[in-house]
Amino acid sequence: MTPWTDRxxxxxxxxxxxxxxACLPALWLAWAAASGALASAAPVGLLGARPITEAIHQAGDWAIRFLWLSLAVTPLRRIAxxxxxxxxxRMLGVTALLYALMHLTLYAVDLKFDLLRIVSEIALRFYLTIGFVALAGLIAxxxxxxxxxxxxxxxRNWNRLHSMVYVIGVLAAFHFFIQSKADVYEPTLxxxxxxxxxxxRLAHWRGFALTSPLVLVAIAVLAALGTAAIEYAWYGIATGVPPGRVLAANLQFSFSIRPAWWVLATGLGVTLLALVRPWFGRNEPARGRRAAGATA
Structure with a gap:
């Protein structure tokens, strides 16, 4: 079975x-790196003044994005x-692993493959330790x-092992926050x-139908409020920025739209998908996990 064929x-x-x-981000990074190497006269290439550092960050960003996409498959196949x-x-999950390995490999390149330094950096820097544990979980x-x-x-054992992906997700998000330092817009998103x-997943496990617009709207609102709370807590605990300013920024749209609003918009978009769902094909039973007797 090839990657472009079904079973x-x-x-x-x-x-x-x-x-x-899945291949496009890696191809773009390779092209950007090659363009920068060839255009030696240009002071700054497509990857900026520090191309390896930028490539490290982009590979890590795509690892998280593809991991999230793999987690989105199960609820979306029910809703849609x-x-x-x-x-x-499976393809999305493996892609997340490959970009995470690229993230580590580029980090090793940046340190000139100095194994002792790489190990000491991972052991001594907390955010690197968290990221490495998440990578080890993805490899498993x-x-x-x-x-x-x-x-x-x-x-049963396979499902237990792969439920570890939720812990990996938390570790990956935390790693993203810490390494981003002051600008945590995308980590918050x-x-x-x-x-x-x-x-x-929680709604399905508790028996709520993911075909119900009311359930989906409630999830969208709760997720948006949770996003705003995460942003508030991060600035309140980890930075010197008054968290009140962060909450006020969520109600102003002059400069940027805060992550909570993007999460709300995405959740409402999924709700719209559920509304048009009956127009396409035969619907699956609108039951939650407990009613259906199925796993999440």
Whole structure:
């Protein structure tokens, strides 16, 4: 079975599109690095004045984005009545692992592959320790993502192991916050999306139907409030910026739209998807986990 075919061996446009999307960031980074190396006369290339550092950050950002996308597959396939979406969950998870490995490899390049220094930096810098633990967890999930591993471990044990992805998500988000220092706009946004995804899972586990617009609107509002609370707490605890200014910034749109509003908009967009869902094909039963007797 190739990455662009389904289990029956037929060409899958969905898998092919996801495969292309998975490769594009890496191809862009390679092209940007090559362009910068060739254009030696230019003082600053596409990756800025510190190209390796920028590439490290971008690889890490894409690792988190693809990890979030893999977590979005399960709720979206229920909400959108798109069972075939499950075909790309493994691909998205493996892509997140590959970008995380690229993130570490580029860090090693930046340190000129000085193994002793790399190990000491990871051991002594808390945010690097957290990131390395998250990477180790992704490696464990990636190496057991094959059909053979599922058969060897058994469905129940495999599910227990892969539920570790939620802990990995928390560690990855925390790593993103700490390494970003003062500017935590994107880490806050990623944390908000993670909250949104976890609320979908919690609602399903508690028996709420993810086809209900009221449930989805409630999740969107709760996730947005949680995002604002995370941003408030971070600035209040980790920086010298008065957190009250952060809350006030969420009500002003002159300079930027705060992450909480993007999370709310995304949640409401998913609600709209649920509203148009009945127009497309045969619906799955609108039941939560307890009612359906299924796992999340």
């Amino acid at each position: 029956s061996g037929k060409f899958s446009p969905l898998k092919a599109a996801v495969l292309l999307g 009545n798109w069972p075939k979406l499950i075909l790309v969950r 999930l990636g190496t057991t993502s094959t059909d053979a591993a599922i058969k060897r471990l058994g469905g 990623m944390a908000g999306f993670f909250l949104l995804l976890m609320f979908y």
